[in-house]
Amino acid sequence: MQLYQDQELKIYNSLTGQKDIFKPINEGHIGMYVCGPTVYSNVHLGNVRTFMSFDVIFRYLKHLGYKVRYVRNITDAGHLENDADEGEDRIAKKARLEQIEPMEVVQRYTVDFHTILQKFNFLPPSIEPTATGHIIEQIEIIKEIMDKGLAYEVNGSVYFDVLKFNETNNYGKLSGRNIEDLIHNTRELSGQTEKRNPQDFALWKRAEPQHIMRWPSPWSDGFPGWHLECTAMSTKYLGEQFDIHGGGMDLKFPHHECEIAQAEACNGHSPVNYWMHANMLTLNGKKMAKSTGNNILPNEIFSGNNDILSKAFAPNVVRFFILQAHYRSILDFSNDALLASEKGFNKLMEAMNCLDQLETSGSSDFDVNKWKQDCYNAMNDDFNSPILIAQLFEAVKQINQIKDGKASITTEDLNTLKETMNAFVFEVLGLVDAVADKDDTDKLSGVVELLIRLRAEARANKDFATSDKIRDELLAMGIQLKDGKDGTSFSVS
């Protein structure tokens, strides 16, 4: 018996525009593909938000008992800077500017990506394939599409024939566009002489002599088009049809639309049952983007070395901040919002820490089982992490009251409470209590306990000058003493 058999999960599906009841193709198994980063510069917080949304989705699906194959690619073949023929691959450009090999660019920023995600306590995906590792598969798909008559070659480049595809299929169904609008509203771009129509997109591009990244193909020495790698890799590892495809909202059009077109052209049916799109993280009210420079890097947040924040923030606090908003809402990043999240996060962690010291009694003032199901209901409703967090704070309130002897709980209920809190806080939301090294923590505890005893003696002797000195100076060091009914405890910030 798995949890998913008791919980009805609904997912907002971009394809249908509504929350659909989730039903995997193969019971108990889920295939999920998420478009990963293009590794030509450091991953910024906006990128992180999207991947974090899917990290929590991955975690919750696993928590429900599904066997999930989660594929998140690394785009290391670059993309063209624009749609024109003279466009330059971003990775190649970076390599040229820094006078290094393109693969050095890729390696550097792939390592950065992994390091940052690790700090945020991401679970690694099941498979993390690279575009350059799947050139052959991409060429095979192009051949297939050409055989179906939906692509054409011009001067060694191959383009997808969108208008012809649209005669039998519906190009634009994901992003709600129709082909006439697209035709009438296409911007004038130079250098598109090779395409039959501006809506067509490249499957293969012939490399100019100066282009560094190139592979042989039946049409030319060149490189694959912008949208093909995801079709190739998702098909290879998840099959022609799979359950969930995710990515940032900005990829909905044209990237995901083109993926659908390629897969339908190649395999004759729609590739994905549930399309999910995470919304943008904004900074100063504008989308964060590498290309515009409106962004903040995670390491700048952790170190406090930036112009936006008043202090440094721990990865966990940032994670908590992001998860306090729903993944489909735009979230604005600011100092005030982060400060508020930090306090809330600390409050949650303090409650977690005192969970083991609670005393039980013969009755409960708190309907733990109802609360537990409310937590599930929150996540079942399109992964509503802010509602879940609100529920967690309901529990925090109860925990604090029990600790103060103002409410009671039975042993059985306390066990349920502990299990559920641990499951949602650590397993599903992926938060970690940022405690330092265990050894150091024990030593620190010993030292602070000693000071607490000295202060208690001073207070007993009405030597408040000494007792307040201990309390205030510890506070200045970030150690807060808390006087309760049965003695003094402390917390480190």
Added chain:
RNA sequence: GGCACCGUGGCCGAGUGGCUAGGCAGAGGUCUGCAAAACCUUGUACAGCAGUUCGAAUCUGCUCGGUGCCUCCA
């Protein structure tokens, strides 16, 4: 210009036809040597205008403001 989306109390941010979201901040109280922490109590918010309805922040229309996509981007 086209297509979407959004506008919630001091701040962040859920909800979306009648039922307390939650966090932070603020106010009052309990506790304390004084504090802090914790706990209790406390806020009649839904851009504006008009309409539908017994009832709208939630539906419809218009107005204003903002964002995203339409070109690589999470």
